[in-house]
Amino acid sequence: MNKKTTEETNTFVTMVAKKQNWKLTRDDELLHILLEGLTKNFNRYGYFSCPCRAAKADKEKDRDIICPCLYSRPDIEEYGHCYCGLYMSSAFFETKKSPKSIPERRYP
Numbered sequence: 001m002n003k004k005t006t007e008e009t010n011t012f013v014t015m016v017a018k019k020q021n022w023k024l025t026r027d028d029e030l031l032h033i034l035l036e037g038l039t040k041n042f043n044r045y046g047y048f049s050c051p052c053r054a055a056k057a058d059k060e061k062d063r064d065i066i067c068p069c070l071y072s073r074p075d076i077e078e079y080g081h082c083y084c085g086l087y088m089s090s091a092f093f094e095t096k097k098s099p100k101s102i103p104e105r106r107y108p
């Protein structure tokens with residue numbers, strides 16, 4: 001398996017944000033932590049498992065939490081940002097507010 005670098009992961013999340021019309025967090029420190037987490041998960045499991053959730057190391061079982069996860073869209077619609085705070089709506093981005101802790105939609 002080809003290992004990814006954080007730069008490649010950054011390219012990936014930037015592409016996702018552009019395609020979905022989302023913004024990436026403006027918090028550089030948070031962005032760095034999440035990019036490191038995503039890269040580490042990719043290199044460990046072979047897929048971009050969410051850096052804020054425990055993976056099962058089984059692609060089928062983790063399918064819903066492969067970034068951008070299944071919950072990102074409803075979370076961005078409802079709260080303005082995803083569970084990790086990586087992606088956000090343009091409207092939320094414009095408020096310059098920091099992402100807050102939001103309920104886990106995965107296992108309500």
Ligand code: SF4
Pocket residue numbers: 034049050051052065066067068069070071072082083084085086087
């Ligand atoms: S919560 Fe955000 S960072 Fe985590 S998988 Fe979902 S979209 Fe990616």
